[in-house]
Amino acid sequence: MPEGPPGVTDFQAIAWFAILAILFVVVALGLSRLIQPHRPKPEKLTTYECGERPIGQAWSQFNVRYYIFALVFVVFDIETIFIYPWAVRLRNFADLGIGPFMFVEMLVFLGILVLGLVYAWRKGVLKWV
Amino acid sequence: MSLSLVIFLPLLGAIGLLLIPRGSEGVMRWGALLVSGITFLLSLGLLGSFDTLDDARFQLVENVAWIPQFGVQYKVGVDGISLALILLTTLLSALAILSSWSAVTERVKEYYIALLVLETGMLGVFAALDLVLFYVFWEAMLVPMYLLIGVWGGANRIYATIKFVLYTLVGSLLMLVAIVALYLYTRTGPAAATGSFDLQYILAPENFVLGSIAPEVKRWMFLAFALAFAIKVPMWPFHTWLPDAHVEAPTAGSVILAGVLLKMGTYGFLRFCLPLFPEAALWAAPWIIILSVIGIIYGAVVAFAQEDVKKLVAYSSVSHLGFCMLGMFAFMRVAAADQNLINTGVLGSMLQSINHGLATGALFLIVGMLYERRHTREIAAFGGLWKVIPVFGALFLITTLSSIGLPGLAGFIGEFMILLGSWMAGPWITVAAASGVVLGAVYMLWMYQRVMQGPLDNPANQKLRDLNWRELWTLVPLVVLMFWIGIYPNALLRLFDQAVADNVVLPVQQAKIRQFPPALPSPGGPGPHGALPGSGTRAIVAQKLPRRPMREASSLAAETAGDETDVDPQMNADER
């Protein structure tokens, strides 16, 4: 851990990370472009819609339920991201003697989310009409 | 006798009225009358426990901490000036309630509640010795007065009320700013930790509050206070709300407005502006004198042109209050060395405040009675009423004569003392002001003539009934007082002469001596009375109106000596 301000090394790490990420994309795409076969067809330029023939305009109205499902999904997505580092560190917490506390704390967090899910369920949000 | 009881009894009465069910209006009327009557009797009781030989001292003081963090207190107490005005207030409030017996038939409950709450506000204003408390009472009157005019008023009342409210608020909020600014200088002396809004604390020279304020700052503060009071007085050119408010107000509202509310303006000058900022008052005096004279003449001239009796009386108020302001400020133009007649103007101004309350209050009651009978106030609609209602006519005549200053009636004494006082400031001012007296006599008598004399040519006037007992009872006390003050003014003067001398005139005099040390030739020039031996107004009043023997010889001698040698020991202490 860097002691004291300002945490320049942290930012260097982030900068390296960003550069590597960009490089990775550029290298991967560039490489595939180099070695791919090149056979253009008009069908290949159309919008991809699960193999179906595209119908109508892209500016069509979506059922609002898509958004609700997406929201519920995002909530649990974030939850997963939160649980991972917690799980990794739980042993350290236990070594510090606060294992049970951290465990209960995560349970409370999950409890809140579960209550929200149950509420959504009871209110029929998860039903697809 | 508890001062707070007198102040809050009407409020308690108002709360009591809340509990009376709608419909039983007789109970409400009697209840309100009872409460205001008891308040009046209690205020007479205050007079009993008040030491009139020492009326410059604040007596009956009650003091409770209210916001100790800022040194705000609930502090009430009276000197002679306050007590006189409190008596006037309780009397006029009771009469106002009596006068609206048959005039008000709609929303009776709210009406009496408004009147009683208003009374508490007015009494509080006159008794408050803490600047914040004063402000609170000052503002607390706004709503009941607004409702009185707005709900039970005439046709054009909405315009009149909003004008009244905004005018009043502009002045009072500026005053609040000045109060807070003044407070910031009080963090010296014993109250350094919290500061203080206590008037007596601020005034006491040993606390170095006023001495620490720069003269320019004092002028600004003076102007802020003075504007609030000038609007209330009202001084020309801040008077335009008054005729509107008066004309639209119901009778009781007009009585209270003319009798008490306007006096709060002059009271504010006496209690706050002059003692707190005497240097600034001296600086502003020429302008205020000019405005007062303009007001006197303007009010009189405009009153001439009025076709509406009530409007005429309203403009006559502008003129009369101009007198009060003139008397209060004229003495400042007099050289400090000339002590003669110095108090006369201020004393006359105070007396005239009371007289105006009695006379104009009575006039508004009379106009109200006329209106109740004929439902019009047009002068042209009347004529020859004396033949039909002689008792009414007689009381009307006495009141009119008192209002124009006929010797033997109250108005004369006040006007005479003011003119006497203003003579020192400059003969031309007196001449101009005296022309206001003449004009006043003319328009009042002309109005009286057109209403009461002449042919009884309007058939609607022929069957008017004369005063009933209730109406008689509302007018007679006022008329009696007019005679009493007119014949024996010392009865009233001795209630507040020392208070005027010590609490109002003395600070200004000191400031003046600070500015123009007595060795210099007096800039105002000696007036005709300047040659008299230094004796002070108290002496003159005492000579003219014999005082009780116990204080005559010794105290007068002491005062006279003090006047000549060393005006104020504290003064010298300051300079050292």
Next chain:
Amino acid sequence: MPTPILPSGEQFLTILPELVLLAGGMLLLVVEMVWPRNTRLSAVVGIGTLAAALVALAAPWQLAAEGGRVPFLLNAADPAHTNTLLSLSGTVVSDGLALAFKAILLTGGLIVMLMSARYGERFRNPAEFFSLLVFATLASLLLAGAADLLMIYLALEFLSISSYILVGYLKFQPRSTEASIKYFLYGAITAAVMLYGMSLVYGLTGTTNLYPTAGRDFGVQTQLQTLLTSANTRPAILIAAGLILVGLGFKTAIVPFHQWVPDVYDGSPTPVMAWLSVVSKAAGFAALVRVFISLFPAQEWVGPLAILAALTMVLGNLAAIPQTNIKRLLAYSSISHAGYVLMGVVAWGQMQAMGQQLTPWHLYGVPVYLATYVFMNLGALAVVLTFYEENRTHEIDDYAGLSQRSPVLAWLMVFFLLSLAGIPPTAGFIGKFLLLGAAIAAPGLWWLAVVAFVTTVISVYYYWRVVQVMFLRPAQRPEMKRREWGIAWALGLAVFGTAAIFLGAGGFLEMFRLHLP
């Protein structure tokens, strides 16, 4: 060596009111699941939750008081108190500002909850509405006690998101939906701008904790003080201050971040408007005071903020004059009140900038004004709501003759409007008195006091117009009959507060005395 970050049980006591609110809000969801559409039950639970939270506030109050005199605003240069007043890894602070504002926010929340006790009947999920109110109040409490930039941001977003939903809760009324969308767009953008400012601060200082905490001897406050001396970093800090102001200005509705106010207030359900205009605003001011007074250099921001305060007062009051709808009128008046409070903040900053000793005016002014504002504004809105429930209108002209149709309601309205105008004998007078005093006492700010004075006169004009209509115009409809316990209690509390703060001003200020230096 990792520092012990174990939050002891005692540390959780500092957020006991928040925990109570969390539990209550969740309980409300359970209520909705088990007894759907039971407005009465859910209202009782909601009211109980807020009342319990108010009682629970005694715990952090007690804890803070144990360390002796508590500073009103925690300062990093006061190590004795940074140890006792910070908790939960330095994210939560319970200094005087936090505790006073939590009391204000909970009281406001409680009155709003009482106001909406019956209002909930019109919703399909009343308990959900109440639970959102509880959660939004929870967020406002977190904001008031936040001692970490991230915490401030999270609390603000939590507050905003709950508010977006509440504003649009009348989902079948297009105006409500429109209000929600407007509020959301404005809120999202300003929050993003604020976050950018915070990230600048983080980049410069390397921490988000405002105060030094256990295991680290620096916080944003201490870091900024050193960085401010450098000509290189100073501009960046000032830019960050400006960006953060955008987010907080949006919450507190100061000009020029006020444009959303009239439409959103007007479109939202009346209890929600009440909540936004009082609780949300007060929470925003808590954060504003903490961030600006304790982080950024006062001599730099006092000038611009003084101008914003003047503009807010002028614009809010002038725009209120032509309004014909009582909700819009109160919306603009709420903008103007933000200006008055901002004047108090500016006066405080000015004293700091001039290096002068703070007077009680400056410390008391802002919280006391907001406390009085809770009572008087909620009182006025409770009257508006009662009136609407029977007459289905918010037009001022329809208030004609209210003094005859319902004298009690009319008199209450007069009382609250007087208070809003700052006229005694009401609490509003005490608040305005303190703020005017603060401005006059601060050197060089007398012009702001003059602006406040002039705008107050203007405000009297439009408040008075309502009184005018209620008392001087004849009634057009029959007497009002409807009685309702929730609003009656709300009105009672509001009247009590407005009167008691005036009469017992000394005692009321004494409650804040704990926090004076």
